[in-house]
Amino acid sequence: MYYFLAIGFCSRLDKSLLSHHFIIDQPVVASIPQDRILLETDAPWCDIRPTHAGFQYITTKFERKKPNKWSLEFMVAGRNEPANIVQVLEVVAGARDESLDELAKAAYENTLKVFPRLL
Incomplete structure (x- = not known):
């Protein structure tokens, strides 16, 4: 049996990375x-924000609009989306000093x- 650790991000990330609730x-x-x-x-909650330590590794940015101004070409401000998996990849790869392609x-x-x- 394999054991895996899913790494996602939520809450405030000071000098740590958070995975679920620990x-x-x-x-x-x-x-x-x-x-x-x-x-x-962690979609739809807990997007990676500029105040989070991991934010320094993010290079992929998505334009966001407030819910009342939202349209299909934007993400909803304050809401995490499955497409943000690339940002999680960037943070984990950055923390590990690893290439994005290799980790992906x-x-x-x-x-x-x-x-x-x-499959």
Whole structure:
């Protein structure tokens, strides 16, 4: 049986990264074997904000609009979206000092190990 750790982000991330409801420091994230990492967004809650420590690693930005001004080409301000998985990838890769492509490939392969019927 495989054991995996899903890493997502929520709340305020000072000098730590948060996964679900417990704190994981960057050295711990870096120590997780690559073949055991899964990524998730916590959507629709807990987008990664400029006040979060992990925000420094984000390079992909999405334009957002308030709910009353929203249209299809924008995201809703203050709401996390599944498309933000790329930002989670950027934060985890940055914390691990790892390439985005390498970590994305590993997370994808790990997802297929956990959910083989996705193939």
